[in-house]
Amino acid sequence: MTQMYKPLMGRDSGLEPELWLVVGKGCVFHSEPDQWLWTDNRLFKDSDQVVIGYFDDKPVAVTYQKDIPSADQTPLRSILSLQHEGLTLLLSHGLQILTAERDHRFCGRCGSRCDGKAGEWAMVCNRCSAHYYPRISPCIIVLVHRGDEVLLVMHNRHVRDNPVFTTVAGFIEPGESAEEGVIREVMEETGIKVKNPEYRFSQNWPFPHSLMLGFHAEYESGDILLDSKELSDGDWFHIDNLPDIPPGFTIARKLINYFIQS
Numbered sequence: 001m002t003q004m005y006k007p008l009m010g011r012d013s014g015l016e017p018e019l020w021l022v023v024g025k026g027c028v029f030h031s032e033p034d035q036w037l038w039t040d041n042r043l044f045k046d047s048d049q050v051v052i053g054y055f056d057d058k059p060v061a062v063t064y065q066k067d068i069p070s071a072d073q074t075p076l077r078s079i080l081s082l083q084h085e086g087l088t089l090l091l092s093h094g095l096q097i098l099t100a101e102r103d104h105r106f107c108g109r110c111g112s113r114c115d116g117k118a119g120e121w122a123m124v125c126n127r128c129s130a131h132y133y134p135r136i137s138p139c140i141i142v143l144v145h146r147g148d149e150v151l152l153v154m155h156n157r158h159v160r161d162n163p164v165f166t167t168v169a170g171f172i173e174p175g176e177s178a179e180e181g182v183i184r185e186v187m188e189e190t191g192i193k194v195k196n197p198e199y200r201f202s203q204n205w206p207f208p209h210s211l212m213l214g215f216h217a218e219y220e221s222g223d224i225l226l227d228s229k230e231l232s233d234g235d236w237f238h239i240d241n242l243p244d245i246p247p248g249f250t251i252a253r254k255l256i257n258y259f260i261q262s
């Protein structure tokens, strides 16, 4: 049976959790293999926790722990790679609510303490009432194509541990449309001018709060000139002869697959 997650649209202090998602630094703590949620909270009952939704109709809370020595731990990305729809949504939602609570404990305007607001996910300043909603950061991610070839790059930070070629990506700047972001990022990172950016689909990426907007774009002109601060490699690859590329649960891979199939 598929396990479903239904997120709450705000804090509900009247709900008693029956399940707990326990997040650590880059990992989830769990008591048994493949058992991602805890059914009792003895080991962390004195920690801050917030009920974020229902998992299989049971209220589920999320909490952050530095360590639980007796527990197993699994990297967050490994859990996303399972492509379990309910679990992915629970994890993405829970991580972003936790991040929002941690990042907004104090007011950026007056420095006073903030508390969670009932019925919303906002943190509200005790003194000046400024509201801080969970941050969502829009990024573009784009597969550039030229005939049957695609432009793929390798990031400096991936060279050692995870040397895959992937699509160009970056944050949208203030004042910019997503399409303008596509054209600027590809030019900045690769020296290539693109045209006709076309939106395909999006993916939430909770590290810590990105919303990836996936595009295809056509090559217009230019030769590859890599931004060496970001990229260690980049080239045109024929779709019948691709290098190692990201796994199937990533939007980069979905953009590549979609192009090959269309």
Ligand SMILES: [Zn+2]
Pocket: 107, 108, 109, 110, 111, 112, 125, 126, 127, 128, 129, 130
């Ligand atoms: Zn304030």
